[in-house]
Amino acid sequence: MSFGHGGHFCIGASPARTELATVFARLFRRLPGLRLAVAPEDLDVRAEQVTGGVRALPVTW
Ligand code: HEM
Incomplete structure (x- = not known):
């Protein structure tokens, strides 16, 4: 899709x-240790856009 x-x-x-x-x-x-720096439920999902995505994707490694 x-x-x-x-x-x-x-x-x-x-x-x-x-x-x-x-x-x-x-x-x-x-970066084998690459992972989210926040809890998944704290991600700000762009529900108002057809293309979706998140406003920010904080990561750490
Ligand atoms: C992850 C990368 C990409 C995504 C998610 C993506 C997504 C899409 C989507 C959803 C459409 C349909 C738009 C519609 O229904 O009006 C589309 C159309 C199109 N894409 Fe991509 N695209 C990507 C990469 C590319 C690349 C690399 C190229 C060219 C080298 C490209 C060229 C086109 C063209 C020319 C159309 C129009 C096709 C038509 O209307 O007949 N896209 N793309």
Whole structure:
């Protein structure tokens, strides 16, 4: 669903997936202790936007 659907399905979905797989694999290899610095229930989720997400993502490692 992140890349839309139907006639306007994202044409960049395939390279975006490849890039993100590489980014996350490298990120967690370099920072194995990477984790949230706050409790998950304290994250401020942007419910008013279609794209969602969180306002801030405090992390520590
Ligand atoms: C994580 C990365 C990405 C996400 C989450 C994403 C998400 C989306 C979504 C949801 C749509 C559908 C919009 C709609 O229904 O109107 C879309 C369309 C589109 N995306 Fe992406 N996209 C990403 C990366 C990319 C990349 C890397 C490219 C180009 C290299 C790209 C090019 C496009 C284009 C040209 C459309 C319009 C397709 C059309 O209307 O026929 N996107 N994208």
